Amino acid sequence: MNTYCIIILAAVTGSWLLQTAAAVLGLGRTGTPLPAGTGLDMEPARRERMQRYVASGMRLNIAEDTAGTAVFLVFWLCGGFGVADALSRSAGALLGGFAGGGPAVTGIMTGLVFFGLLGVLSSLAGLPFSLWRTFVHEERFGFNRTTPLTFVADRLKAGLLVAVMGGPLAAGVLWLLALYGPEAWLPVWLLVSVFSLLVSFLAPRYLLPLFNTFTPLPQGALRSAIDRYVTGQGYTLSGLFVVDGSRRSAKVNAYFTGLGRQRRIALFDTLLEKLDDDEVVAVVAHEVGHCTLGHIPVMLGLSVARTGLMLWLLSFFLTEPQLFAAFGVQQVSYHAGLVFFSLLFTPVSLFTGVGFHALLRRNEYAADAFAARTTGRPDVLSSALRKLASENMTNLNPHPLQVALHYTHPPLVQRLQALGALPVRRG
Numbered sequence: 001m002n003t004y005c006i007i008i009l010a011a012v013t014g015s016w017l018l019q020t021a022a023a024v025l026g027l028g029r030t031g032t033p034l035p036a037g038t039g040l041d042m043e044p045a046r047r048e049r050m051q052r053y054v055a056s057g058m059r060l061n062i063a064e065d066t067a068g069t070a071v072f073l074v075f076w077l078c079g080g081f082g083v084a085d086a087l088s089r090s091a092g093a094l095l096g097g098f099a100g101g102g103p104a105v106t107g108i109m110t111g112l113v114f115f116g117l118l119g120v121l122s123s124l125a126g127l128p129f130s131l132w133r134t135f136v137h138e139e140r141f142g143f144n145r146t147t148p149l150t151f152v153a154d155r156l157k158a159g160l161l162v163a164v165m166g167g168p169l170a171a172g173v174l175w176l177l178a179l180y181g182p183e184a185w186l187p188v189w190l191l192v193s194v195f196s197l198l199v200s201f202l203a204p205r206y207l208l209p210l211f212n213t214f215t216p217l218p219q220g221a222l223r224s225a226i227d228r229y230v231t232g233q234g235y236t237l238s239g240l241f242v243v244d245g246s247r248r249s250a251k252v253n254a255y256f257t258g259l260g261r262q263r264r265i266a267l268f269d270t271l272l273e274k275l276d277d278d279e280v281v282a283v284v285a286h287e288v289g290h291c292t293l294g295h296i297p298v299m300l301g302l303s304v305a306r307t308g309l310m311l312w313l314l315s316f317f318l319t320e321p322q323l324f325a326a327f328g329v330q331q332v333s334y335h336a337g338l339v340f341f342s343l344l345f346t347p348v349s350l351f352t353g354v355g356f357h358a359l360l361r362r363n364e365y366a367a368d369a370f371a372a373r374t375t376g377r378p379d380v381l382s383s384a385l386r387k388l389a390s391e392n393m394t395n396l397n398p399h400p401l402q403v404a405l406h407y408t409h410p411p412l413v414q415r416l417q418a419l420g421a422l423p424v425r426r427g
């Protein structure tokens with residue numbers, strides 16, 4: 001038991017405790033009456049069903065966090081990392097020999113096997129919960145539309161994408177580390193940043209269509225109304241699509257992706273079923289707000305800065321023998337150092353995550369205000385948000401600790417109150 005061991009043990013259990021405390025506090029609040037004046041008067045039976053869905057989701061989160069933490073601790077304390085390292089070294093030597101490369105190639109192969117092994121293990125540990133969430137929890141409340149075939153295909157596609165895109169990135173990082181040692185943090189940062197920028201450009205056109213079908217919104221009353229709004233704003237939309245969200249879930253959504261000329265707005269087919277044309281325009285206006293206010297590049301910039309901070313800190317600990325000893329690994333290596341450091345980084349990551357979420361929520365208020373101002377109808381956006389929350393059975397009374405830790409959007413009541421304070425301009 002060295003100092004690193006104690007710090008990481010405290011970080012992992014502390015983080016579990018915090019998540020569990022937030023969920024338990026949240027469970028105690030599901031039945032709290034809603035404030036008046038938000039227009040959230042729904043039938044008691046509907047409200048009760050929403051509360052049961054929300055509570056069931058929270059209990060599932062508690063179970064998943066607890067099991068995940070327990071599996072990690074057992075793996076760690078039973079020497080799993082040492083075994084994984086030894087296995088990867090044998091496999092890496094074998095693969096490196098096949099590739100006919102020197103020690104550098106063998107080192108990279110070893111690292112890739114190590115990452116792959118841990119990745120597969122952690123995804124297997126989460127699989128039962130993923131299955132339960134889709135086919136029991138969501139199914140029970142009538143949301144699930146994912147077939148077992150789609151579930152398996154999604155998993156395979158996601159795994160393949162990680163291998164095809166993450167593999168070369170990891171190899172590049174290991175290669176830079178082998179070349180420059182801990183001082184590699186700067187070139188590694190550059191590489192990772194260019195990679196994430198590239199993914200942001202490629203995702204809307206090449207990655208997301210692997211999972212969903214995007215069809216341009218057909219001409220008609222809705223399309224004309226949206227075009228009128230968008231042109232009125234002097235904005236050009238690079239793409240307005242209907243996405244087949246109904247393939248996986250009955251939930252309703254809309255989002256904005258991409259950078260530069262690749263930016264596009266995607267409306268779920270389920271959203272078009274539930275909202276009237278004015279409400280859809282209000283939702284589009286909210287998404288245009290995100291774009292006009294530059295939210296995507298700013299958040300991307302911040303996440304690049306966060307990666308830089310992490311990599312700079314990493315350079316101090318990467319080859320610290322005590323850190324390896326804490327995980328029962330004798331031989332110091334860059335691949336294991338990366339994994340161990342990311343665990344040591346847990347508290348910093350929790351802290352920056354809270355700040356990140358707060359900024360995301362601030363952006364949501366700003367996009368709401370933009371939509372309200374440019375359409376002149378905050379009441380229409382409010383009505384769209386109420387429908388979204390009701391259709392998706394959103395938690396209407398989250399605990400502030402849950403909001404701080406996990407919420408990328410402000411709770412509905414606060415959004416409605418903010419919109420309610422804005423002027424309505426009719427006609």
Ligand SMILES: [Zn+2]
Pocket residue numbers: 286290364367
């Ligand atoms: Zn938004």
